[in-house]
Amino acid sequence: METLTLVLLLAAVVAIAITVVTISHMREKARIQRIRRIATLEENYKLADRLLTELPGQYLTSDLKLVLIKQMEHSCNGLATLNTALPIDKRRDALGQLKQQIRDGTDKTVPVRIESPQKATAVKDLLQSLFALLETMHKAGRLDAATARKNLKYVLFLVHKTHTDLHVFQARDYVRQNEIRKAIYAYHLASTEMGKSADNPVAMKAVKSFRTRIKELEALTGTETDSANLDAHRKHDKEWDTLLEDDSWKKKANYDD
Numbered sequence: 001m002e003t004l005t006l007v008l009l010l011a012a013v014v015a016i017a018i019t020v021v022t023i024s025h026m027r028e029k030a031r032i033q034r035i036r037r038i039a040t041l042e043e044n045y046k047l048a049d050r051l052l053t054e055l056p057g058q059y060l061t062s063d064l065k066l067v068l069i070k071q072m073e074h075s076c077n078g079l080a081t082l083n084t085a086l087p088i089d090k091r092r093d094a095l096g097q098l099k100q101q102i103r104d105g106t107d108k109t110v111p112v113r114i115e116s117p118q119k120a121t122a123v124k125d126l127l128q129s130l131f132a133l134l135e136t137m138h139k140a141g142r143l144d145a146a147t148a149r150k151n152l153k154y155v156l157f158l159v160h161k162t163h164t165d166l167h168v169f170q171a172r173d174y175v176r177q178n179e180i181r182k183a184i185y186a187y188h189l190a191s192t193e194m195g196k197s198a199d200n201p202v203a204m205k206a207v208k209s210f211r212t213r214i215k216e217l218e219a220l221t222g223t224e225t226d227s228a229n230l231d232a233h234r235k236h237d238k239e240w241d242t243l244l245e246d247d248s249w250k251k252k253a254n255y256d257d
Contacts, residue, residue: 038082045075045091051130056123057109059158064130064151065102069095071137114165123162131155157197164193164206175217184217 048071101107138148171186191210197203
């Protein structure tokens with residue numbers, strides 16, 4: 001009887017030990033999962049915030065801004081359920097105010113010129129992150145197919161425009177240095193890059209403008225650029241710089257084809 005009691009006692013101790021270890025392991029696993037979940041949500045929040053603040057202001061449509069805010073709100077909602085020390089309420093209030101400003105058209109945006117290969121690369125990296133984020137939101141069901149398709153096509157256009165901006169900047173510099181043939185080549189590169197967005201009306205408008213500039217420059221080959229010619233190019237340059245400020249094309253464009 002004493003032996004049986006001892007065996008049962010030992011079995012109970014082992015069972016309790018296994019239970020304690022299992023519970024401890026489950027708690028540790030839950031703790032690690034919670035930490036990872038918090039890190040992921042915080043990373044997603046910061047990415048959307050970075051895209052909202054670091055992308056050139058002229059690139060961000062109201063629709064894109066609201067999509068990024070939606071992602072940030074989703075992260076805040078997830079973090080709120082995890083009882084973190086992060087300032088969730090403060091973030092939510094700020095997002096609510098910004099959302100209203102965007103809808104009222106009173107939010108501030110800062111245009112940024114793409115004037116160096118380094119800047120073009122930095123902006124392209126941001127656009128690639130934005131593209132991946134839009135895909136993730138669509139797959140998760142937080143973005144409907146039509147909205148996702150429209151914005152993904154627009155982001156691809158922006159990638160082409162970023163490269164085009166650099167070619168245009170180089171072309172302008174060549175014109176100022178009276179290196180007309182190099183300027184013509186740079187405008188050809190700009191035209192080719194914009195031609196990759198053939199279904200975008202702004203891109204086609206730009207291609208037409210570049211072809212006009214190329215013809216004008218070809219007529220100047222071998223001659224000095226006078227002030228009248230420079231004024232004509234400055235006019236074209238201003239048209240390119242303000243190309244994204246006209247929102248009418250966005251309303252007319254059909255992204256569902």
